[in-house]
Amino acid sequence: MFKDITPLLADPHAFKTVIDTFTSRYADQNIDAIVGIDARGFIFGGALAYRLGLPFIPVRKFGKLPYKTHHVEYDLEYSTDKIELHIDALSPNHSVVIIDDLLATGGTAAATCELIEKTGASIAECVFVIELAFLEGREKLKGRKAFSLVQY
Amino acid sequence: MFKDITPLLADPHAFKTVIDTFTSRYADQNIDAIVGIDARGFIFGGALAYRLGLPFIPVRKFGKLPYKTHHVEYDLEYSTDKIELHIDALSPNHSVVIIDDLLATGGTAAATCELIEKTGASIAECVFVIELAFLEGREKLKGRKAFSLVQY
Numbered sequence: 001m002f003k004d005i006t007p008l009l010a011d012p013h014a015f016k017t018v019i020d021t022f023t024s025r026y027a028d029q030n031i032d033a034i035v036g037i038d039a040r041g042f043i044f045g046g047a048l049a050y051r052l053g054l055p056f057i058p059v060r061k062f063g064k065l066p067y068k069t070h071h072v073e074y075d076l077e078y079s080t081d082k083i084e085l086h087i088d089a090l091s092p093n094h095s096v097v098i099i100d101d102l103l104a105t106g107g108t109a110a111a112t113c114e115l116i117e118k119t120g121a122s123i124a125e126c127v128f129v130i131e132l133a134f135l136e137g138r139e140k141l142k143g144r145k146a147f148s149l150v151q152y
Numbered sequence: 153m154f155k156d157i158t159p160l161l162a163d164p165h166a167f168k169t170v171i172d173t174f175t176s177r178y179a180d181q182n183i184d185a186i187v188g189i190d191a192r193g194f195i196f197g198g199a200l201a202y203r204l205g206l207p208f209i210p211v212r213k214f215g216k217l218p219y220k221t222h223h224v225e226y227d228l229e230y231s232t233d234k235i236e237l238h239i240d241a242l243s244p245n246h247s248v249v250i251i252d253d254l255l256a257t258g259g260t261a262a263a264t265c266e267l268i269e270k271t272g273a274s275i276a277e278c279v280f281v282i283e284l285a286f287l288e289g290r291e292k293l294k295g296r297k298a299f300s301l302v303q304y
Contacts, residue, residue: 004218006238010185010207019202033162039191043210046195047202050171055162056195064191066156086158 003130003152005101009043018129018149019047022099025147026052031124032094033057037112038064038083041100044129048099057089057096059112070118074111083108085115092120103128103148106137113144155282155304157253161195170281170301171199174251177299178204183276184246185209189264190216190235193252196281200251209241209248211264222270226263235260237267244272255280255300258289265296 008014022044033055036045042058049056062071062082069084090096098112109126116123123144131137131148138146160166174196185207188197194210201208214223214234221236242248250264261278268275275296283289283300290298 006210006217006219006241009201010209010241012201012205012207015202015208016205036195039194039212039216040210042191042194043188043198043208046198049161049164050167050199050202053164053168055164056167057162058158058192058195060191065158067158089158089162 003102003132005040005129008129015047018044019051021149022048022127023051025127026097026124029124030095031097032121033090033096035059035085035096035098035112035116037098037100037108040102044101045099048097057085059083059085059098059115070115072111072114072118074107076107081108081111083111083115085119087119090116090119090121094119094121095124096121097124098126099128100126101129103131103137103146105135106140109137109146110140110142113141155254155284157192157281160281167199170196171203173301174200174279175203177279178249178276181276182247183249184273185242185248187211187237187248187250187264187268189250189252189260192254196253197251200249209237211235211237211250211267222267224263224266224270226259228259233260233263235263235267237271239271242268242271242273246271246273247276248273249276250278251280252278253281255283255289255298257287258292261289261298262292262294265293 034049071084186201223236
């Protein structure tokens with residue numbers, strides 16, 4: 001059930017189409033920051049933040065951020081994982097877009113939403129390049145807005 | 153000896169200055185692809201590849217790429233690490249720029265150079281936002297070209 005995104009990244013026209021589509025979607029939405037999920041979300045998130053002229057905020061796997069953090073632990077199929085965010089990364093008046101390449105079971109995306117909400121910031125939308133719709137990851141996002149370019 | 157780059161990422165003007173400086177440097181150099189190092193190199197590399205209209209090629213920690221790979225193992229202070237690249241990512245006629253946020257001891261950058269050279273592609277330059285010059289990472293690059301915006 002793995003979707004390989006490296007051919008998309010290797011095609012500048014396709015990559016540009018993804019970034020420009022997301023740019024149009026969020027340009028007039030008063031977004032304050034782009035939150036990228038470690039690690040493939042950084043590729044799309046870096047380009048999107050650059051294009052929109054917005055701060056880029058990394059959500060990282062545990063142990064990779066140098067300052068004080070909020071963290072959230074969540075279940076994987078046979079284990080748990082933990083992600084974190086600098087405590088000073090966002091403020092309660094901020095509205096953010098969370099970006100990742102893929103929405104699968106939704107575990108990481110849901111944990112990232114929780115992490116953002118710990119800062120008091122609000123989530124305008126979670127955006128994905130690809131959504132594996134049959135895995136019903138959207139359910140885990142519990143009513144938070146989500147958008148994907150391609151659904152399987 | 154940790155340099156926290158999150159304030160730079162949170163400042164759209166500073167982030168844009170970095171990306172635009174690198175863009176000017178490589179725009180007329182007949183570069184065929186931007187190679188980003190997992191994970192913070194993805195943030196800068198995604199934006200740079202977008203801006204230059206070039207393919208983005210991820211070099212990843214071992215076990216994260218879905219197709220056949222080249223890999224290189226290298227020494228850390230008290231252990232070893234392994235990185236990999238899809239075998240079809242580059243061709244011998246390609247000239248690439250390798251990008252990461254930080255040049256410290258140079259272990260990961262040197263291993264990435266080896267990985268690229270396994271494909272037969274050539275390295276136009278390795279580029280970093282920050283260089284911890286006193287760690288002499290450049291020595292490990294053994295004459296391959298390297299450029300950094302800020303040196304400590």
